[in-house]
Amino acid sequence: MKVAIKLFGVIFLSALLGGGYALMQLKSLKSNSDIMVRNGCWRVNPKMDLKQNDWQRAQIAIIGLFALRESEVLYFIASEDSDGEKLSSKYDYELVGTEPNSRYWSYTMYGEDYFLIPNEDKVYSFNLDNLSYISRDTLNPELPRGASKAYSILVSSDKQGDNWLPSGEEDQFHILLRMYNPAPEVYNNLEGVVLPTIRKVNR
Amino acid sequence: MNFLKYILSILILSFIFYKITIKYTPNVIYGKVKSKMMTQAGIQENQTRLLPFPEEDDRAVVMPNPDFAYVSMFYDIEQGPLHITGEMPDSTYWSVALYEPNTSNHYVKNDLQFRSSELNLVIGSEIQKTTSIDGAELINSPTNEGFLLFRILGTKRTQKEREKIIELMKTVKAVQMI
Numbered sequence: 001m002k003v004a005i006k007l008f009g010v011i012f013l014s015a016l017l018g019g020g021y022a023l024m025q026l027k028s029l030k031s032n033s034d035i036m037v038r039n040g041c042w043r044v045n046p047k048m049d050l051k052q053n054d055w056q057r058a059q060i061a062i063i064g065l066f067a068l069r070e071s072e073v074l075y076f077i078a079s080e081d082s083d084g085e086k087l088s089s090k091y092d093y094e095l096v097g098t099e100p101n102s103r104y105w106s107y108t109m110y111g112e113d114y115f116l117i118p119n120e121d122k123v124y125s126f127n128l129d130n131l132s133y134i135s136r137d138t139l140n141p142e143l144p145r146g147a148s149k150a151y152s153i154l155v156s157s158d159k160q161g162d163n164w165l166p167s168g169e170e171d172q173f174h175i176l177l178r179m180y181n182p183a184p185e186v187y188n189n190l191e192g193v194v195l196p197t198i199r200k201v202n203r
Numbered sequence: 204m205n206f207l208k209y210i211l212s213i214l215i216l217s218f219i220f221y222k223i224t225i226k227y228t229p230n231v232i233y234g235k236v237k238s239k240m241m242t243q244a245g246i247q248e249n250q251t252r253l254l255p256f257p258e259e260d261d262r263a264v265v266m267p268n269p270d271f272a273y274v275s276m277f278y279d280i281e282q283g284p285l286h287i288t289g290e291m292p293d294s295t296y297w298s299v300a301l302y303e304p305n306t307s308n309h310y311v312k313n314d315l316q317f318r319s320s321e322l323n324l325v326i327g328s329e330i331q332k333t334t335s336i337d338g339a340e341l342i343n344s345p346t347n348e349g350f351l352l353f354r355i356l357g358t359k360r361t362q363k364e365r366e367k368i369i370e371l372m373k374t375v376k377a378v379q380m381i
Contacts, residue, residue: 006209010209010212010213010216011216013213014212014213014216014217014219014220015216015220017213017217017220018216018217018218018219018220018221018222018223018224019220019221019223019224021217021221022220022221022224022225022228023224023228026225026228048308050306050307050308051307051309054225054226055225057229057305057306057307058224058225058226058228058229060306061228061229061232061233061306062228062232062265063265063266064265064266065232065233065236065264065265065266065306066264066300066302066306066308066350066352067266067308068298068300068308068311069308069311071311072298072311072313103296104270104296104356104358106268106270106358108266108268108269110265110266113265114265114266115259115262115265115266115267116257116258116259116261116267116269117259118259119259122258122259124258124259124269125268125269125270127270127358128358129358129359130358130359130360176266178268180296180356181296181313181315
């Protein structure tokens with residue numbers, strides 16, 4: 001009887017330690033830094049190996065279940081601003097960028113739990129068709145020269161005008177840039193392709 | 204000495220449990236999502252679920268895209284291949300993707316790769332390859348069970364666009380060929 005109790009204790013403790021540590025690592029944003037390519041405040045997985053790589057499959061099942069392969073879509077995620085601080089609803093941010101080179105693209109806000117952030121206006125994202133573009137003559141220093149279509153999105157928990165993405169009441173949120181069927185230049189230069197900046201602005 | 208034996212056993216077993224957790228977490232998540240989606244929609248396997256343009260209350264699958272209308276189905280081809288028919292839009296992005304129960308994406312094809320907006324697909328296993336329907340593309344499913352997902356893009360968010368896409372979503376049908 002004593003042996004059985006000891007055996008059960010060893011197995012239970014091992015399951016708790018091994019399983020718990022695995023889940024903790026899978027949920028950690030930092031744990032996937034070795035497979036992600038960084039570009040400013042954005043991170044992208046250049047090769048979604050869901051067939052052979054158990055680790056990647058598990059991690060994507062948690063934060064991006066039923067994602068598509070990188071040959072179809074590139075998912076750039078920002079969980080920090082351009083100064084390296086976590087994105088939080090305590091602050092307002094301005095996302096400034098130019099048109100990504102892909103067939104369809106969008107910016108979507110997700111809460112800490114990776115679901116859409118609740119808001120009365122039911123605004124969760126902006127895409128190439130419903131974004132209000134700004135003219136180039138604003139001479140915004142954040143914009144690269146020669147940019148064809150530029151825009152500025154204000155991320156805030158308080159209601160704003162055009163191009164407002166509500167950030168709700170999230171201790172940490174994420175912004176996902178989806179690029180469907182991106183141009184070859186994007187694939188060839190994931191670390192250097194021009195992506196928007198995200199900076200805090202005064203409330 | 205006994206104490207060292209216990210520590211060593213715990214370390215070895217912990218490593219095994221660690222590996223098992225990493226390997227099977229996707230299957231567990233898949234099972235939970237399958238159960239949740241089928242219960243919420245009141246559907247069985249091989250029946251389609253329509254989710255036009257998700258909002259904050261749609262919390263079955265993480266990171267939904269509010270620009271997409273989704274037609275999904277948990278399929279089971281053990282009893283025979285599935286014939287999928289329907290009509291897709293002819294001027295916007297749409298795609299078909301298939302996933303194994305371990306969440307691996309084994310098939311994806313978009314509107315530009317299809318030659319028509321008329322769907323004519325057969326999902327079957329390797330041993331069901333003899334099944335054929337005129338003009339249908341046979342998709343080999345490595346597992347008998349899996350998940351089928353149509354994504355239809357609607358970027359303008361007008362009522363007219365929504366209604367048109369929802370009408371098209373309703374045309375997607377799956378018939379098991381027994």
